[in-house]
Amino acid sequence: MTAALIIGAIVAAACVAVVALPFLREPKAADDVLDAPGEREQRRLAGAEERDRALAALKELEFDHRTGKVSDDDYRAQVGALRRRVADAVRALDPPERTEPKVPARG
Amino acid sequence: MPRNGSPARLVVALSVAAVLAIFLLYTSIAGGTPSLRPSTIAGHTGQVSLAGRVVGHPTGDAHGAGLRFTLRDVKGRATVPVLYRGTVPDLFKSGRDIVVDGRLRSGTFVAVPGSLITKCPSKYAPKHSSN
């Protein structure tokens, strides 16, 4: 019975401590603001996702072509537009984002 | 080639409509099997599902001439005699709640062979449901 009481007290104290931890660690926080992606950041994220999507689509087109799911004609018809889409997406991002992974040559 | 309106929406709408149509058609024609109790079965002539509690002592041989037992409303007094042939689940005994399909013939509920199901003495019953 007393063992239960002791365990209970320890657990309760630990829980309170854990919950209060952020405030105990930084009693006076200089910056307490929870940052959320603003308008600009959301656009950058959308741009990055679009770039990755376009790159992935290009890579898949190459792979599908090599495995025969896409005919030579279809490939020629689509690859130009896709490459342009990748270029547009990369350009649309701010300059720092252009150093993204290279377009992989292998699938 | 890209179309003006999205064909996806059309496909979705048509599919949903088709599925709904199949639903209604099937369930209205097939109708489902009425679930009845001994107190409500009087007068039903078609195949129904009868649920109730086994009372008294079952007699006979389910794999021979037939197992005969009496089924009573779980919460009530009405009873109906049942004649059953086929596999009898292990949990079957007097005092258990069961469900069986069949039809009422001259006062006796003649069961569809093998349709007897006993309800598990529930693991999820509220407290104090002693076996």
Next chain:
Amino acid sequence: MPDLGRAALVTAFGLLLYATVVGALAAWKRRRRLAASAQNALIAALVASAVASAVLLTALARHDFSFQYVADHTSRELPLRYALTAFWGGQEGSLLLWLLVLCGYGAAAVLTTRRVSRDLLAWTVPVLGFVGSFFAFMLVFVSSPFVTQRAPADGAGLTPSLQNPYMAIHPPMLYLGYVGLTIPFAFGMGALLSRRTDERWIVATRRWTLAAWTFLGVGQLLGAHWAYVEIGWGGYYAWDPVENAALMPWLAATAFLHSVMIQEKRGMLRVWNMVLVALAFCLSIFGTFLTRSGVIQSIHSFAQSPLGGWFLGFICVVTAGTTVLIVARLPLLRARTKLESLVSREATFLYNNLLLVALCLTILWGVVYPLLSELVRGQTSTVSKPYYNFFLHSFGLPLLLLMGIGPLVAWRRASLRTLGRTFLWPLVAAIVAGAALLAAGAGSSRIGVIAYTFCIFVLSSIALEFVRGTRARKALGDESWPHAFSSLVARNRRRYGGYVVHASVVFLAIGIAGSSAYQTVREQRLGVGQSMTVAGRQLVFRGFEQRRTPNHRAIRAVVDVYDGGAHRIARMYPGKNQYFAEQEVSNEVAIRHDLLDGSDLFLIADQVNSDGSIDLKALEKPLVNLIWLAGFVFVGGSLIALWPDAREERRLAERYAGAMARA
């Protein structure tokens, strides 16, 4: 001791409530430390739930019958392992398991995401806290496992059919699945609440969803296997509401897993994905509700319990809240691209989703039909196997076919000529197989032949995918065939893991088709020395044997199996066990697996007669073991798809690096 358990539950409730309220406040007001505090509350709730669970486990291990729960579900004779697994054998313990698993998942989600996506987590925490608070509330105020009583001499014991290793592990597996679906739901709602329009929440929860879905699938297979070997009526699925309760969220989750791929690749179906994840979550709660409340008459639950009302209320609140939230954020969710062609991989994913959701909804309709018919016509009606089989065939067979078609179709749009070329070999294989099957007499079941033919089509297209991919990879470099194969799979884990999972579904379909459409059933009363024939095998009854153990008496019929000659191929012992404490009889079937063709000879001692004869029921179930094999292949495929990919991790980390640096 019970006091410690009760205190731990109250603590957990308090912490989860804190996480909900304070978490929402912190997210709304953008307070970083407050948000961190709410996250910690979730982690602390795990500790509190663990303490409560430990109390219950200790009481079960010690046969402490002063705990009403322990007395209701165990007895002194019960082996320790079943005493411990009785933890989840009853209503209150199941709720505690739910809470424990939820807190576990929540804590893990917090710990793995807090560094990379603090603002997304900010709104996810209150959602998780809300769900957890509900279960903690139920445990504290409505259905506590720590009710005490004057200890009786012995407990009521565990229903014998539940004393089985499969039944022991089936609930935790299912719960890891059910509860796991809360994570993508919480993140999805979190993304909506925080007005984010990017795919972060999908990327963050992809592995969780896949893992939960796998657990749910495995849990169902374990349950089916238990029903097969333990309940032993010869089948493995009875369309019982409790079984359907697990199938429905699994189908919705399957649809979700596919449609998020479309969202990731093409930015489409964003509203649909929110709806789907909410549907999967609501169905998993609904499933819990069905099993606990007794509102639907089923062989598993018949007692009315106060729990039902609470669960229904919770489902209504969640459904209403989710709907409002999705409608409010509709402008943010508008798709950026449109479907270009009805013959494209996107389109096949769309059809796949429609079929899966249609199947899910028809099952839901069948499950609630008794309630609806009572409300509308005043008469309770039920639908049973014919209804479910009709829709399983109508939607399942096209789904099967789509599994073979989808991978072969290109994105955006596919020309019919290319399709013709890629489909050629699988089609040929399917037609040849179909003709061979018909010649071999499989035409006795039309559905069976169709199912088998579709299966061969899908398997051929999967095999062809692996071959073509390996060949393409080999053409690029100097790798050997095995090396090309392994690097192909390693670089495209999701795709090829997915193909392996598709293969497992095909095995499942073959096993189901074989064991239901082509099974042979014979019943006969046999005296000693008499025999019966089933599917070319002679079964000779030799008499009964009896054995006694501390908790039961075993009666076994000795049956010799001959294969047309004088040489005996097996001796089988179907029979029954009579349990003293529980006053129950359990069916002990005898199953013989044929290793060559995967079929089972299934013997049931239907009735032991006083004159020394036996009513024996024998089933020959072709290919049934493929179903269990499918389970292993399923897990293997999921593991391949789940396996961390360093390259992909780097790319994703870099994509979200901007947000990470600031938060």
